[in-house]
Amino acid sequence: MKNEIYGHFHPDERQFVDKAWEWVTNAGEYHETKLTEFLDPRQGYILQSLVNRHPDVIVRWEGGSDDAERKRAMVAPDYRELADEDMEMRVLAITSGEQKFLSLEHGDYMGAILGLGIKRGKIGDIHVLEDGCHVVVAADIADYLSMNLTGVHRINVSTEILPLSGLRSSQVKLETMDFTVASLRLDGIAADVTRLSRSKILAPIKAGRVRVNWKVEEDPSCSLTDGDVVSIQGFGRFKVLEIGSLTKKGRYRILVGKFV
Template structure:
């Protein structure tokens, strides 16, 4: 059975597939509600796909606000009511009296939590703004972070734990780039966005450090399309916004938004 299911997913995803199947089976067999950590969109897709194979189970996904990218899941037998269940999400509000807080970005705030030993799956979306940041975090981690997060970079900060309805959401900032590329190959666009040689772009892709739409992608020649989101560990991520046409020389004009 595992082999049959695994063939539909990338080998790097098999461990999560097995974990998700176990969540579903335990929820149904033990008549219990299961609440997961935060899932990225690909993990949520895998969990939904597996759950749709089991008519005795149901699922609710919620990231603390409409449109959340990272969401927690509730898995339960089909007869349970999930609408009123607490998703266990809190807002960790970060502020500072230091004007330099305006210079901090998403990566600074993420790095501050990881430096405290916090795992990525305990953290939901991060909303960084000019006066501070609102993290979505698991309630189980909120008090620990409230007590221990005292600095982001070199900026001293204050924290407060709030309910999700106090979230101040911010739009992701994209630095738009206009590219002229020979093709929509992954390695070519990655090299242009991150200003790497083609040879240096291929190395992290083949090493398994690249994801396209949150799915592992180790093929440098994979073809991208408008709407694709590409992330590369250690470099950042970008979105292919539009393929605007072909130049007279036969090259493709591509608009890309780099997350900053």
């Protein structure tokens, strides 16, 4: 069974597949309930596909908002009623009296939180608002963050812990770019977005530092399509918003959005 499951996933994902399959089998065979850390969409897809393979297991997802990217899962035997279970999530509300505070971006908050020694799995979505920031966090680190997060990007901040019902979500901000490309290959589009040469973008791709839709992609010739999300370690991420018509010279018009 394990080898059959492995065949569907990238070798780099095997460690997570093992862990997720253990949660599923423990729920189905030993009646255990598991509350996971925050999972990215790819991990969520893997876990859901494994749950679907077991007739006696169910899963509940929660990320704080309807379109949350990162979510916690509760894996349980199918006779459990999970709707009222505590998913152990809180909202860390961050504010400041400094004017420069309003220019802070998603990456600034992420860096400040991870800089306190917090693992990425303890943090859900980060919602940058007009007057502050709401971060979905695991309940067991909320107090620690509230006491220790005193600055973001050299700007003094104050914090407050809110229940999940107090979350104010924000729309993802994208900086749009449009250009023409000879093909829809990953390396070509990524090179244009990052403003690196085609040869320099090959290094992170072949090193496994590039993900397409949260899945490691090591093939530079991989073809991108509408809606694909590409993340490049050290260079952020972008989304293919639209692949338009061909130019007279046979090049593709393409619109991408860089996450800011």
